[in-house]
Amino acid sequence: MKTLIKCSRVITMDSRRRIFADGSLIVSGNTIERVLTQAETAQLGSFEGDVIDARSLVAIPGFIQTHIHLCQTLFRGLADDLELLDWLKLRIMPYEYAHNAKSMYASAMAGIAELLRSGTTTIMDMGSVHHEEEVIRAVTETGLRAFVGKAMMDMNTLYPPLRESTKDSVASTLNLARYTHGLADGRVRYAVAPRFVLSCSDELLAEAYAMTKDFPGMLFHTHAAENRHELEAVRERCKMDNVEFFDELNILHANTCLAHCIWLNDREFDLMKERNAKVLHCPSSNLKLGSGVARIPLMQTTGITVSLGADGAPCNNTLNMFEEMRLAALMQKPLHGPTAMNARSVFEMATIGGATTLNIFNDVGSLEAGKRADVVLLNLNKSWNPYEPQNDDDLYSSIVYSCSSENVESVMVDGRWLYRSGQYMMMDEPKALHDAREELRLLLQRVHA
Numbered sequence: 001m002k003t004l005i006k007c008s009r010v011i012t013m014d015s016r017r018r019i020f021a022d023g024s025l026i027v028s029g030n031t032i033e034r035v036l037t038q039a040e041t042a043q044l045g046s047f048e049g050d051v052i053d054a055r056s057l058v059a060i061p062g063f064i065q066t067h068i069h070l071c072q073t074l075f076r077g078l079a080d081d082l083e084l085l086d087w088l089k090l091r092i093m094p095y096e097y098a099h100n101a102k103s104m105y106a107s108a109m110a111g112i113a114e115l116l117r118s119g120t121t122t123i124m125d126m127g128s129v130h131h132e133e134e135v136i137r138a139v140t141e142t143g144l145r146a147f148v149g150k151a152m153m154d155m156n157t158l159y160p161p162l163r164e165s166t167k168d169s170v171a172s173t174l175n176l177a178r179y180t181h182g183l184a185d186g187r188v189r190y191a192v193a194p195r196f197v198l199s200c201s202d203e204l205l206a207e208a209y210a211m212t213k214d215f216p217g218m219l220f221h222t223h224a225a226e227n228r229h230e231l232e233a234v235r236e237r238c239k240m241d242n243v244e245f246f247d248e249l250n251i252l253h254a255n256t257c258l259a260h261c262i263w264l265n266d267r268e269f270d271l272m273k274e275r276n277a278k279v280l281h282c283p284s285s286n287l288k289l290g291s292g293v294a295r296i297p298l299m300q301t302t303g304i305t306v307s308l309g310a311d312g313a314p315c316n317n318t319l320n321m322f323e324e325m326r327l328a329a330l331m332q333k334p335l336h337g338p339t340a341m342n343a344r345s346v347f348e349m350a351t352i353g354g355a356t357t358l359n360i361f362n363d364v365g366s367l368e369a370g371k372r373a374d375v376v377l378l379n380l381n382k383s384w385n386p387y388e389p390q391n392d393d394d395l396y397s398s399i400v401y402s403c404s405s406e407n408v409e410s411v412m413v414d415g416r417w418l419y420r421s422g423q424y425m426m427m428d429e430p431k432a433l434h435d436a437r438e439e440l441r442l443l444l445q446r447v448h449a
């Protein structure tokens, strides 16, 4: 089955960053077969297949959020105005521990509904210690592209019930990875996810990394250098800083993906660059938890790959990539001036930068022939915007600074429409939200029992 999508603009994000006015896409099965210019579209003649008239819409590559916690969606609004370690100890860890299979599935479904309607087509998710199979089920059923991984924790002084033995953590991760990595024709993959240094023994961190060597394309996903109090505790235990410690353990490599990286020393910048390790930048979360402002412009000039993520719903409190793009740009400007972090560089982080981070840039991240068809159609005329974009920078500016999820018209992942003209195609959203409310009510009863 082939589909021709005629657009007002196709923002390709190919290596030349080409944008085709009045261009089109031909999708065949799960793949982009051709990206056509205006002239090529006009010459096409008759077309065997579906023709979608999106000539008032702009096609962009689906957004890639490299740091999400679907297991926390239910806790939105229940952990506000706290510092990281208190946020974990008093709210998030007890809530995660109270999850059962049904509440975990409901949490994941509510999160996926929000991600899709705001144009996100790929995520890397960190789960909790238990019930990861429910996150995997939700991702598989809804059609989202994802790296998933249960949180590995064999130490926990903040909330001791939420942990496992080193042996159990490694064994259950291995079981999940064998079952998940490459699921749904490669749409669902595994990323081992030791939570952060303070919740993992040296042995667990090393064994988790070692596992990635047995599975092609597997990633190592953790948090690093998020908060000053956390960094003090890391220094006390490791006698060095967070990223230095990862390098000492020989777990800092190209498939090492580190959320936050706010408190890196200068040597750690060099190490990140030398090892080609990746930074997962979460602007809303960093601001809301008061964690700090990551030195992203310096990372960019150093040549470190940076991508974006909303983190968990209770430290944001949305899962909306438009918010992350806007804040990623704005938060640097008081420090580095208004020309820092321009709209185009932020849009790159949200698309091809995410694909590079996850090492799936041959599959997604741009609209090019041969790649998987992960496409978002935006209606830029929805906001009060009388100015017709005159050049490429106008388009990036409009998307990064002015758009929100209300501008998302349709979302395709792997050649399937998951959200079309405002309707969910693969999920019952009212039921998902109803179930989320009910499961949260029951979960809070378990917490307070």
Ligand SMILES: [Zn+2]
Pocket (backbone or CB within 6 Å): 067, 069, 223, 259, 311, 312
């Ligand atoms: Zn996180």
